[in-house]
Amino acid sequence: MRFQIEDKVLDTVTGIVTSADSEHSIRAKTLQVLNYLIEHKTDIVSKQAVIDAVWDDVVVQDQVLTQSIKEIRDLLGAKVIKTYSRKGYQWVAPLLPETIQTVAAQVTEPQSTIQARPVIDKSKVWIGASLVVFLLLIMVFVFLFSRSEPPLKVAFLPVQNDVQDSVHTWVPLRGQEQLSIGLSQSSQLDIIDTDHVLYAIERLTTEQRQAYQAGALYPLQEKLDADLIVATRLTGFPEDFQLHYQLQTPFGVEQGIEFASSVDEVLEQLVSKIATRFDEYQPSRSNKNISQFSNEAFARGVAKYLEQDFDAAKPLLQTALSTEPNLLAAKRYLAASFANTGQVTEAIALLKENISRASTQPEQGRELLRAYLMIGYLQINWPQLMNRESELLSAEQYIEKAKQLAEQQQDQLFIAYAHEELGKIKRLQGEFAESANYLKAALKYHQQFQGDYGQTAALIELAKVSNAQQNQVLAEQYLQQAFDIATQSDAPANQVWVLLAKADIARSRLLNSRAEQFAKEAKHIATQSDNPMLVARVEAWFNDAPVYTVN
Template sequence: MRFRFGNKEVDLMLGKVYLRNTEPAEILEIRAKTLQVLEILVANRERVVTKQELLNCVWRDVVVQEQVLVQSIKEIRDLLGPDTIKTFPKLGYRWVIDIDVLSPPAHKSKVHLKWPVISFLVCLIIGCMVYVSINFSTSSRLPKVAFLPIENAMQDTLHDWVPIKGMDQLSQTLRLQSLLQVSEVDDVLLAVERLHRSNLTHEASGPQYFFKLQQALDVNLIVQTRLTGYPQDLQLHYTLHSHLGPQQGVVLAQNVADALTELSHLLAQKYGQTTQITATQYDSAFSNQAFAKGVNAYLQRDYQAAIALFRSALVEQPNMLAARRYLAASLANIYQLEQAIRLLRGSLQIEDSVQSKKEHLRANLMIGYLLINWPQASDRQAELLVAEEYIAKAKQLAQSSQDKLFIAYSYEELGKIKRLQGQFSEATRWLLAALDYHKSFHGRYGQTAALIELARIAIAQNELGEAKRYFAQAMEIANDSKARPNQIWVLLAQADMYRDLNEQSLADTFAKQALEIAHQGDSPQLIARVEAWFAQVPIHTVN
């Protein structure tokens, strides 16, 4: 982006300020971090940008004092004038000077008619030079990219192949989709190993580490990734390390292959051609970065921070349905149910499209889930009927798109509703149908939720032997894939059964096993869930 005000012209792509009242024009350089602060303020000049937002975006990987931001603001004012940025005490800063956004300058050749032949020859030579420059130096202007091994944060063994094979797939796909140079996997692994042997091991996520890695590999861009989520509902978090500092984002996908292809496509679009960043593109990048940070905060159970980040993302992209969904989940997890449901209902009003159909499906399913698990109304039966309407709509959307996973989820929730209504035969039919869908997936452990519900139906009918059989099946499937969350759900469901039977010793035994598994997985959500069982505090979390 380039813009002008007064006698100054600023090029945010090059990080330069041109003073037009001097002859020749004086050119001033903008320091990298200060440039990032300026980019954010100009792109968001219609609002106040909080200090914390700026610190999180520009100095994400470094523990810094607020003084570094104050210094960057001072540098901007020294370069561009003291009245360009207004300070809002205890809140943040806002760019307040009107600017003229400039389009790329058009280069016109001046032809003197007096010398038409000479002019023609000059133009021909220049054209040839430009052609040669484009064809032979384009690759040198494009950044060289290195992918690090993917961090596998999936709580199962089905994705053990992802770190290296996924890294290789990213490298190969990006080569096919763009002209970008990509480091060989073996070269990256060797460079990482050498750095780990050095004294930088303890700084393996700090800026010094990535700077050294860039030097070792002779690359401009290092891509760090982490895979998390659930089968058929994955998140691929990425951080782009370059001279401009780290930039974050997240890709949502049903499977690993789609996630890797989508990330390669994003990189090819972002770096594969030399185009200037427009304000719209910058807003989108900012929203995706805020969204990615919000998801990270959500996974750490820091719901207040997540709420602030998701709301920041929605300032720039109010129709970002994934951010609305995560915001609703964060609100629900701190028991602000009315706000959560109102937000999800608002998502259903946003114009339907290919991209939003899946989110509309999720919104219907989540509203039904919240009504089932967080009773609010005085008339519980009426509330369950409303929940059933939303789940039925989710089922209809899933069936229309042949989304087997969400068909199974819808069937499970319908089975749960029928169990709560005391209609055990109908509940069993829904759950057995859900099991059939789950059996068609590569990951078997999706079956555990339906098996737990079938066990609860058996308990309600005082068929304890049948309940234990279902629990045994569920645990066998969870153990087979070493899926820690599913192991914990099965153990806590058994603990609930024995506590209801006044067999507290057995109940505690199962719950302690669940707590041990939660600590092994080092998951704040799982640990909190098991600790809530011991405290006898009702806790529900939206995954």
């Protein structure tokens, strides 16, 4: 049979695809795949069902089918077949009825045949045929000329997972698939199938692979013939994730960050941003507005921050704020950069500015929470006043305010954080029973949403309280429980924190050789994880410097 598919004619018997200026033949197996999908166009067919139907006599890998799907899309258009995550494929392109052929047959029938039938008004037949032809011509014209530019071809790379635990090992491929499916459903952009992207990565030459592994995206841009390559990196903690993204077009690179409490939510936010940003995209070297420039400076500043290069992060974050003063997350990272380089007074001043701005912007509720919490955290861990008792009371006021706001917003994560910090304050004030109550409440909140990171921190603090009460057995039990959780979730950062807490407690009991042994174990794990922040914290312990940084 012959079908009209957009501006091409497909012969499903001969496997010939004809357009205005070319003619192509479809491989035999690929033609079988095509016919199978068309025959079952009302269904989503699994990969295995297609393989069983087409390659029933041999054992083949999924990649063989993926290649056939790619060939069909290359010949007939990327949107003729839709991919459904973990379900399979479905033919979705309309197959134009052979209306013209039917009308033509009526018009060119022998006169004798027509006379043998009931009398038909020939003028009406001709008018009907003319109308059908006219309508079809309009449809073709609209299809060919309604878009001045073809839709952008977009490829998502696997998500780089920098959340160091075993819980989020699914992120690279499932995250890539979720982004691709989400954008295909929310825009008219031409999304390159994830199987095709992975296959292209596998087929990079040695030279191309080296460039790609060094961070260059142009090898894949060439291989996929993509207009937009999206590279992403997930960082942060459960309930507090950051998705760093890099958008590579032929005209430059754009960077940014999305924040959300879940992985699904942060991926959805990026899909929304790309759909809004590029669905009506017209390539131009001057397409960046002030907000995009600010977001890129912010993203680069955060990247430097995560590399522990706080001095390099500061000017980038300040640049972002110079064009976008309400980018409160950038000011928060700038405050953290100041704090981590010993400029705590400047950091607190910036955070107070965030409190002032966020108080008048309801959508900045979490930034308001963070600002109160961070000021209290800085006053707890970096004493600045001669009167320590007064400073701890000030910290308690800020943390209490954060707790109240978190309860109003029903933000379970920050309720837990506030309880944890209040527990620290009470420990430093010598009120151990009250401290333990706060910390146990924090632990309970973290357990409710499976916050392994928070559970570890609360257990470490409980161990410190027990140590201050001279209950060494209970302290060791808390630390062992914390280390077991860190090990089960494969979180090296938490393992390091537990080992440094063990080292601190051993040193407080004048067990210096044992303390050094724990610290060396922490250093080994930090080095193996290749995390500069962890390495810096362990080195600080050996140098008798504060191991805390603003995370």
